Every structure is written in structure tokens, then in C-alpha cells.
Amino acid sequence: MKKYNSIFTYILVIITSLFITGCVHDDKYDEPGLENYQCRTEDYYTKAENNFVKWTIAQLKLKPQGTAFTDNAYIEGYVSSTDETGNIYKTIYIQDAPENPTQGLTVSVDAVSTYTKYPQGSKIYIELKDLSLSTYGGVVQLGMKTDAGTRIPEKEVSKHLFRDCSPEKAKIVPKVMTSAQMVSANDQYIGCLIQINDAEFDVKTLCMNYAPNGLTVDRQIRDASTNTARVVRNSGYASFANQILPAGNGKFVGIYSKYNSTYQMYINKVTDLEMNKFPRLDGLTSNPCDFNNTGLTAKTIAEVKQLYTSGNWNQITGDYYVKGQIVANDETGNLYKYVYIEDATGGIRVNINKTNLYQDNRFRLGKDIYIKLKDLYVSKVSGEIQLGTTYISGGNTLFGGVEEADVYKRFFDSNQPSRAVVPTVKTISQLTTDDVGRWIKIKDLQFTESSLYQPYAPGATTNRTLEDCSGNKIILRTSNFATFSAVEVDRGKGDVNAVLTYFNGVYQLWITKALDANLENPRCDGSVLPPLTTIFSDDFSSGLTKWTAVSVVGAQVWGTSNQGNGSNYYAVMNGNSGGNKDNEDWLISNEISLVGKTKAIVSFTSDVSYAGNPLQVLITDNYTGTPGTTTWTQLPANLDTNTSGFGDWAHSGNIDLAAFLGKNVRIAFKYTSTTSASSTWEIDDFKVKGQ
CATH class of the missing domain: 2.40.50.140 (Nucleic acid-binding proteins)
Known part of the structure; x- marks a missing residue:
């Protein structure tokens, strides 16, 4: 019996050894077998x-x-x-x-x-x-x-x-080039393996990983031959993507390529790089990426906030550091050039003058980072204490973010895996200024009626209002650059996870993704609001085919354009042609049926530039074919009011059409101008929804 047990144990050890060996991943690969290939x-x-x-x-x-x-x-x-x-x-x-x-x-x-x-x-x-x-x-x-x-x-x-058929492979000897030689006269070398000597990754990329998971990114590299940085293009699917870029100077080897006018290189494998020499060309004498707290005093986030005492800002003069977890970053575009960090004592906004921070391993959600605080500043911005630095603009000193070139000096990876971000559970009535900067959860919230059936942020940064079942309210603020800005808010009730901010005495919530406000339960009154279907819509990409343009006064007429908007078209009316002109021009929709509907709303976006008469939004259920003989009712639309420039589209809100249910209607935009003033009005994303 002992003999059989010994054999079984031996077999089990062998199998286990093979399994463990198979799981090791060290970027070393066996030589591929080629004997069966033609x-x-x-x-x-x-x-x-x-x-x-x-x-x-x-x-x-x-x-x-x-x-x-x-x-x-x-x-x-x-x-x-x-x-x-x-x-x-x-x-x-x-x-x-x-x-x-x-x-x-x-x-x-x-x-x-x-x-x-x-x-x-x-x-x-x-x-x-x-x-x-x-x-x-x-x-x-x-x-x-x-x-x-x-x-x-x-x-x-x-x-x-x-x-x-020869089994021997040649040794590819990289062609030595300098960054200055990466010009069109040398495009014949594109596809060759090249070597740049005395190269170093740009100071703005120091201490970053090669690429974030699943994303292809550019990392800049330099040598002494030119002030122009070149690009090393790295895939987030590379086996070495999460490794930290070498911080020193030395030999870079990669495939030479370009994209349009940008010269770039691709790394075959990181063992080709020998970039660990110091000092660097920029004077750095040692690897700056390893955090060393020798001689530094730890501060909590609450203690950092207390370093602000008065005035516009206070400089931190002590040799301090703080450790915090990234609880909100810019991955979805709702935050811009800042992150929030938190520890057991509180949270704080950290301003960094750099985009796509989430692509840096240090600023991934859930990561713990160290921040060296000496010579940074704490400031109270519209009532919220923030961490950053100062800069000069137009001769004035202002508070802002840590410059991209200084990020490596201030922020250090803990080299620990990301942890789950755990929210602090609060109710609206429990919120205090000590909660500002924290990632919080407020249970059983719903959007107020005025926010329903609307996107988070159409065209501009937008406030939506949330309420609990006791009627307490709080603002949810969303940037129009957020990837979910066009998503319609949920109609039910549920929990909201967000970072709590403070603006001039008002608490505000900022979410990082739409699922942070996942409201799918019945509302406080027990109702379940059904979705509205689109009855009529126009993005004006096909001209004015769904509209009738009627010119009563003036030579200028409604049309469509995509100027300044890429491939996105919109309806536009401008009464200025070599000067301000008298105009009265109507844009009247085709007939829209609200027959059989129990609810209907209309919405659109508008953009105005230059002073002039306000645009009128009108509705009728008895269009005669002539605007002047038709009875119109004005609709209470929210219109753009910023006449100083284009691009700040305003959402109309969901305009209730309850008075016209069961009827066939037309909706019109009435434009007027005078010889004294003529605005330019643009209309887009017109929708009528109902059920």
C-alpha cells in the first residue's frame, strides 16, 4: 500500500510542478518550432x-x-x-x-x-x-x-x-539613428529595427507604465540631437504594458515607423531597452520613481485641509507627505485635470494640469498613492479646500494644478494593487463639510420631475436635481464632455454613488459613470414611469426635409449648416448680411400626431450668438398654411442666452405638451431681427416623445 501511495504522490508532484511552471509569466518565450512549416x-x-x-x-x-x-x-x-x-x-x-x-x-x-x-x-x-x-x-x-x-x-x-529553409536566423543589428534624423528623407528605413543612443523618456512620462490595460498610448522619448520629442507607441495588450518605463538614459531599440507627420517607434520586447544610466540629459542623477519617506512627516487628509488658514491659498512649507486612495478620476471625462483622494479622515480634490490621468498607473481608480506636499498649496476654491499649486497668467498669480512636468516629483505609486473604493453611506440631511471630497453613497434617491426624460448634460455642463423621499434635494452636476452626457437619467429610485463637492455654499454630487446613479426601483410614490418613445425627431443631417421655411420679411432664410460642428448639422438663421437686416422667418415642423397619447414632451438644443431678438418657440393645432393667420401658443422653452460666442448649446428642457394631447400639431421657431440687431440662432436635436 505504501508503494502505491508513493507512486501517486510522485505523479501528483510532477503534475503540480507542471501547472505552476505553466502559470509563470516572465516575458521569456520558448523558441518557436519551425520544422513543420513550408x-x-x-x-x-x-x-x-x-x-x-x-x-x-x-x-x-x-x-x-x-x-x-x-x-x-x-x-x-x-x-x-x-x-x-x-x-x-x-x-x-x-x-x-x-x-x-x-x-x-x-x-x-x-x-x-x-x-x-x-x-x-x-x-x-x-x-x-x-x-x-x-x-x-x-x-x-x-x-x-x-x-x-x-x-x-x-x-x-x-x-x-x-x-x-535554412534553420539559421540572422542577427538583426539595429540601425543607429538620432531623433534629428527622423525626417522624410529617411523614410526608406520605416520598418527597420533602429537604435537611439543616449535616449531617455520625456520627463512628463517619468514613473508611468508603458500603457494602460487595453489602450494604445504614445510615450515621448528624447535624445540630445533635437528638442523635438519622438513617440514610442505602446499597446495596452502588450505583456509588458503594466511595467514602469525605464527612468534612466541609454539605448532604445524599436521598429521605426510614422503616422502622417509623427515619427514613432514600436518596442519588440522590453529586454531590448538598456536605459538605466544616470545622470540623464535633463540632469536627474537617480531614479525618481521610488518613494522614500526618510525625513518626511506623514499627514492625514484632514490635517492637510487644516493647513489652509486664510486668504487665497497657503503654501505648505513642511517636509510632509500624505497617502490616499484614488476614489474618482477622469476616465469618463466627467472630471478634468483633477482627481479625488481619500483616507480614513476625509477626502480632497488634487489638481493636476494634465489630461487622461487615468492612463497613468498611479491614478487608476482604487490605487493608493503618496504625495510629497512641500511647496504645494492648499486653497479654498468657491468654499472647497483643494490641493494644487500656483502659476502665472497675464501677470497674475493664480491657483491651479501641478504641472505635467512636475508630476513625477510629487506623486508616487504605492506599488500595491488597486483596492475597491468603499463609499461612506450618508443621507442628504447628514452631509457636512467634513464629507466634502469623499466618495459617498446616498440611498433611495430619485430625479425630480423636471429632470426626468432628459440627458445628463446635453451641450453644456448641467445641474440635475435629486431628491429623497422626504423631499430633501441635492444637485448632481455633469460635464457635457462626460462619455455618458447624452444618456437619459433613470426614472426610478435607487442609490447614488458620487464624490461630494462644495460650491459657494451648495453641496454637489459628481458621478464617474452612469451606473453610479442606477435608479431602477419604483419611485417614492410607488410609481413606475414607462419610457417615452420618439414620435418625431430631426438632427438636420438631411436638410429641412421635415420642415417648412417661411420668409415673411427679409431676404435671409432658415437653412442648415455644420460649420464649426464637424459632421453634425443643425438648423440656422442669421439676419445679418453685410449688416443687420429686418427679418421675420419661420421654421415650421411637419404635422406631428399626438392622437392617442397620454403624455408628450418636446425638447431641442439651441445656440445663439450676437445680440438681437429672442427666438420664439410656438405650437398650433390649426395651421392654416400661413403663419400670420394661424393661432399660436408660445412654449416655455429654455433657450441659450450667451450671445458672446458659439458652441455652448443649451437644452430646452422637457416641455410638456399636455394641452395638445389627442391633436395633430405643428411646432415652429419664429426668428425676427432689425436693422439695429440680428442674432444668429442654431437649433439641433429636435425630439417629440410620447406614450
Whole structure:
């Protein structure tokens, strides 16, 4: 019995060892086995009976683009890239010699893990018949024209790309270049493996990771040859994405490429980089990314807030640091150039003059960070104590964010995994200034009736009102740049998770995603409000096909435009043509049926510029065909009032059409101007909803 137990134990140990070994991921890869792959020899292409003609890579690039090659031609080259770390995707880069190349080439393939068949250093032959050239981002690339695009389909790759039968791989020796040499005169090297000596990542990227999970980002790199930074493009799917960029100076090796006018490089694997020398070109003498609290005194967030005593701001002069958890960041665009941190004693807004902070590992939601506080400032901004620094603008000293180039000096990764952000549960009536800056949960809230059926922030930063079942109210403020700004607020009741802020004596909530206000339970009165369906809508992308434009006075008329709005069209009326003109112009909708409806609302956005008469929003159920003989009722719409410029679209609110239920109606915009004043009015996103 002992013998069988020993054998069983031995087998179990072996299996366990294999399992543990298989789970280790250290960016080291086994050499791919190539013995079963089809290969070619050079004499295959030189034999007369095979009827091949050889093109150089330079000759290939000069061929016409967009049509399939009919010549029985081939090129040869050496693979300069590898996709084994996941940083290079569906692309094989080759160069015409393993050392001192004169040409590189980008080969676009609809295939991954190509390193298993075409590892770096392999000599390969590419048979060109039926392939084609195209240009993407200013770079000529070889692919195949198909209905799906210009990549060589995966099933076609092995029919055109062949590894040389020799088992030996060449050593690809990087071509040494400087940043100053990255100009169009050297575009022939795009696709080659290059080396930049005495290179260092820009000070603005120090202590950052290569890339955030799932996102491809640019990190800037410099050498002494030019003041122009170049780009290292890193994928968030690379196996090394979460590693910290090397902070020193030294040798950078990567694939040379560009996108339009921006020259960029792709890392094959991080072991190619030797960038750990100090001092750097910018004078840094040691790695600045490791936090050392020697000689520093720890402060809580509550103690940091107490460092503000009076005036516009107070400078922190002591050798202090604070540790806090990131509880709100800018990932969805609702926060801009700041984050909130929290510890057991409170929370505080930290201003940083940098966008996309969430892409930096230090500022990911739930991360603990250290902040060195000496020479930072605490300020009371509209009543809320914040942390930041001062800057000069127009000769005036102002309070703002830590500059991007100084982020590495102030903020340090705890090197601990992100933790769940746990909200402090409060009611509206329990809120105090000690809660400002905290991530809180308020239970059983609902949007007030005036906020229902409206998006969070259409066109401009918007306040919506939440209330509890006792009638206590609080503002939810949302930026129009938030990714969820166009999402309609929930109609029910539920819990709201948000950071609590303070503005001139008023508490405000800021959420970071729509699900932070997930209100799906019946409302306080037990009602369940159904969604409204769209009865009539127009984004004006097809002109005024759903409207009648009537000009009563003046030569100017309603039309549509997308000026200043990209691909987004809107209706527009302007009474100025070489000067202010008298105008009366109507934009009247086609008939809209409210027959059988028990509820209906209308909404739109407006934008005004220049002084002039206000726009009128009118409705009728007996249009005669002539505006002047029709009985109109004015609707109480909220219209834009900022006449100083375009782009600050105002939402009309949900205008109740209860008085017209069961009728067929038309809605009109009446524009008037005089020889003294003529505004420009723009209308967009017109919707009538009902049930």
C-alpha cells in the first residue's frame, strides 16, 4: 500500500510542478518550432522554369497602388519585428539586410502570433502576385485588396510569405539613428529595427507604465540631437504594458515607423531597452520613481485641509507627505485635470494640469498613492479646500494644478494593487463639510420631475436635481464632455454613488459613470414611469426635409449648416448680411400626431450668438398654411442666452405638451431681427416623445 501511495504522490508532484511552471509569466518565450512549416530556398526563385522575377523592396514601393500585381515577382527580406509580446499587431516588418539595411517594409496581415512562423531574424520570400500596395498614415504598406480591407487574409498569408529553409536566423543589428534624423528623407528605413543612443523618456512620462490595460498610448522619448520629442507607441495588450518605463538614459531599440507627420517607434520586447544610466540629459542623477519617506512627516487628509488658514491659498512649507486612495478620476471625462483622494479622515480634490490621468498607473481608480506636499498649496476654491499649486497668467498669480512636468516629483505609486473604493453611506440631511471630497453613497434617491426624460448634460455642463423621499434635494452636476452626457437619467429610485463637492455654499454630487446613479426601483410614490418613445425627431443631417421655411420679411432664410460642428448639422438663421437686416422667418415642423397619447414632451438644443431678438418657440393645432393667420401658443422653452460666442448649446428642457394631447400639431421657431440687431440662432436635436 505504501508503494502505491508513493507512486501517486510522485505523479501528483510532477503534475503540480507542471501547472505552476505553466502559470509563470516572465516575458521569456520558448523558441518557436519551425520544422513543420513550408519553406523556400533561394534557388527555387532563380530556376528558369519557375519564371520568377525579383524586385527589390525599393522597386516594390514605387509600383502603382490599389491594384493587384499580375507579375510573377517576389522580394526577399529579413524579419525585423516580433509580435510575441503583443505590442505589434497584425503587422510584419521586414528590412532588406540584417545589418546596415537600405530599405524597410510594412507588411499588413490579418493574422496574429506570426512570430511562431516568421520569427525575428528569419529570411523570408514574399510572392507578390495578387498582392497590392496601399498607403496608411503616410506609410506604404504591402497587403491585399479585399472587401474586408487591405490586409492579407490569414488563409492567404502562407500562400505568399515563405521562410527560408535554412534553420539559421540572422542577427538583426539595429540601425543607429538620432531623433534629428527622423525626417522624410529617411523614410526608406520605416520598418527597420533602429537604435537611439543616449535616449531617455520625456520627463512628463517619468514613473508611468508603458500603457494602460487595453489602450494604445504614445510615450515621448528624447535624445540630445533635437528638442523635438519622438513617440514610442505602446499597446495596452502588450505583456509588458503594466511595467514602469525605464527612468534612466541609454539605448532604445524599436521598429521605426510614422503616422502622417509623427515619427514613432514600436518596442519588440522590453529586454531590448538598456536605459538605466544616470545622470540623464535633463540632469536627474537617480531614479525618481521610488518613494522614500526618510525625513518626511506623514499627514492625514484632514490635517492637510487644516493647513489652509486664510486668504487665497497657503503654501505648505513642511517636509510632509500624505497617502490616499484614488476614489474618482477622469476616465469618463466627467472630471478634468483633477482627481479625488481619500483616507480614513476625509477626502480632497488634487489638481493636476494634465489630461487622461487615468492612463497613468498611479491614478487608476482604487490605487493608493503618496504625495510629497512641500511647496504645494492648499486653497479654498468657491468654499472647497483643494490641493494644487500656483502659476502665472497675464501677470497674475493664480491657483491651479501641478504641472505635467512636475508630476513625477510629487506623486508616487504605492506599488500595491488597486483596492475597491468603499463609499461612506450618508443621507442628504447628514452631509457636512467634513464629507466634502469623499466618495459617498446616498440611498433611495430619485430625479425630480423636471429632470426626468432628459440627458445628463446635453451641450453644456448641467445641474440635475435629486431628491429623497422626504423631499430633501441635492444637485448632481455633469460635464457635457462626460462619455455618458447624452444618456437619459433613470426614472426610478435607487442609490447614488458620487464624490461630494462644495460650491459657494451648495453641496454637489459628481458621478464617474452612469451606473453610479442606477435608479431602477419604483419611485417614492410607488410609481413606475414607462419610457417615452420618439414620435418625431430631426438632427438636420438631411436638410429641412421635415420642415417648412417661411420668409415673411427679409431676404435671409432658415437653412442648415455644420460649420464649426464637424459632421453634425443643425438648423440656422442669421439676419445679418453685410449688416443687420429686418427679418421675420419661420421654421415650421411637419404635422406631428399626438392622437392617442397620454403624455408628450418636446425638447431641442439651441445656440445663439450676437445680440438681437429672442427666438420664439410656438405650437398650433390649426395651421392654416400661413403663419400670420394661424393661432399660436408660445412654449416655455429654455433657450441659450450667451450671445458672446458659439458652441455652448443649451437644452430646452422637457416641455410638456399636455394641452395638445389627442391633436395633430405643428411646432415652429419664429426668428425676427432689425436693422439695429440680428442674432444668429442654431437649433439641433429636435425630439417629440410620447406614450
